Amino acid sequence: MPSPWCPDAPARSHGRWWRDPAPSPPGLSLNGASGILSGTPTAAGTKSFKLKPVGAGGKSVTKQFSVKVSAAGAFAITTTSLAAATVGSAYSATLAATGTGATTWTLSAGKPPGPVLARTTGVISGTPTTQASAFFTVKLVRGGATTTQPLSITVAPGAGAVTITTTSLPSGTVGRA
Incomplete structure (x- = not known):
């Protein structure tokens, strides 16, 4: 009603x-x-x-x-951004959507860097092993209808990570030190 x-x-x-x-x-x-x-x-x-x-x-x-x-029963993925992750640290984020009913979450493009998506709960969880920025699209299926949402996760280096901060090297001349 x-x-x-x-x-x-x-x-x-x-x-x-x-x-x-x-x-x-x-x-x-x-x-x-x-x-x-x-x-x-x-x-x-x-x-x-x-x-x-x-x-x-x-x-x-x-x-x-x-x-x-909106039509009765219509739904949308309301998660529009995800928190950053850290290499070697457990990560968990729960995707949210409007409406109710049995749902199936999948990836329709790309893949999160390390964490996996639980099909029935919409929880992205796991421990990233590589520093990266990943862009992917999640898909929600409910009662034969689908909706998608592009998302990304940035994975920062973990504690004690070795990084190179130099962005360029000076020019050299043949025969000169």
Whole structure:
């Protein structure tokens, strides 16, 4: 069963509110006295419309708004970045997504540097063995529908790691020390 939707009024008016000229998204209505758009959305999609509060003395302003309504059961991966890892240290990160239901997580491109992805939990865990930056794409499958999200993990050198910090060498001349 859909949930009612009612955001705070986008502005305050001492008079009346008007839609100018397009209708509200399907299933939502505008209260002309309070300026509150409310109701239960009946169709998925993005609907753009203008609201026009009319204040004392007939003064008004018009502003464009958009409301995105997702289909029931729709989902998205909400993890957009991952923490850095360190060579030789245990790493764990849990991917997150909207919605509910049985899920399968997989890699659709690339591979994390050392850690592995658990198919049923979305946990990336393991101990990286190499300093690197890895770019990969995770895929979530739920009820036959799929969504993907590009991610990356940067693996820093571990404690006691040997590194070269020199970025260039001076030029030399034949026969000169």
